[in-house]
Amino acid sequence: MSTSKQEQESGIKNPDPKIVLFLCRWCSGKGADLAGTSRLSYPPNVLPIMVNCTSRIDPRFVVEAFLDGADGVLVTGCHFGDCHYKTGNYKAYRRLSLVAKLLKQVGVNPKRFRLTWISATEAAKFVEVTTEMVNDLKKLPPYWRNGNGGNTNE
């Protein structure tokens, strides 16, 4: 992938990062829907994968996403107290916090993996989080697709 001169000057190392977004069907899914129906625009770099609840996300989904070429993985779910299955997001938080720590140990830049809560009314937050993550990842080299692998030395 060639970066234009302008992009190099602005510190852009990856103009088109790919983000896999795991979002739960309930709050977060509705929040994303609302962003769409409200005609808010958010970056097309995000590939959404809907799951019933964030607790459905096996740590290996995250690792596989990276191995299959994602530059970043974003997980969004209901706020604490709002999970459709009561406590799924508490489990997800514990599980994915440990996964985040592990990813850091194997050299994955923490900016590449985020977990956050988005309610059904928070369309603006959905736009903000996805845009912010895309912008962060533009400043990092592609994670895997260019054969660069991890990025401890970024």
Add this chain to the structure above:
Amino acid sequence: MNKLKVAVALGATCAGCDVAILDLNEKILDVIEIVDFVFWPTAMDFKLEDLKALKDGEVDVGLYHGAIGTEEDEEIAKILRKKSKVVVAFGACANFGGIPSLTNMPYESKIFDVVYKESPSTSNPEGTVPLKETEVEGTKLTLPGIRKRADSLNSVIDVDYYVPGCPPMVPLIEQVVDILRVFVEKGTLPPKGAVIAGQDTLCKECGRTKPETISYTEFLSPQEVKEIDPDLCLLSQGILCLGPATRSGCGGLCTSMNVGCRGCLGPTDKVDDHGLKMISALTSLLDVEHEEEYTEEELDKLIEKIPDPLGTFYRFTYGVSMISKLHPDMEE
């Protein structure tokens, strides 16, 4: 009776695997009855030349222990393969890369400098490091080069059987001896790829009572627990135990001593990434009755009690793990 010709070769090993064979004690005599050791440098005076001198396929069973850490380890593995009808990966290091494979972690690519120059106990003002080739008084001396990764045996040669464990426990080695005996007497062997250990999870054989719901409020080290219940599942007492994803076969050697399993037999057939599976299982069980009462900050504190998830959950299996593929140095 024709004796089996057995070779025991080694790579990046601590030699605990050799000691494990000797731990058969008087049973080693049964072994000698059916086995001729044609190569076993740790126990007897053998040199690599002795292995090389054998005819291809002349060795009936070649055991290899240790990870593939140096170029020489790899060469020895390949020679062993050529000389042996059957090759057995012996011990966690040969099976999964084991502890040596933890050096595959990204910042450990500097491991050479750390060991020879930077560690607090190193005094090396001249920065002397081992070289692959040096000349001393006109004589060329060589050392094997260090590979970029320490790997499992099957990453460099075809492996017929697997005996996991760090080191393999005596009952497993006895199983191997039984297999050898059948091989001598009937010429038959187990199906290729068989793992000589249990097939269930360690929880099934550890013998501790499992309560209906396993739940704990924090992760503890055994020394933090005032009185460990000797009969109750360690996990339900908060003591980290990798039993739920670990293969059975040791009878719960550690758990019977009130120490959580560290996973040396590796994962069961159903689990492909030992650590990710354990992270899933362990975090699901944290204080399940009151999970809604926690804030993110409080949960962060609980998670902090596992400062080194990689070392904790991949102590023996990092070399073959899925997450090690995220490592940049994979790309040559």
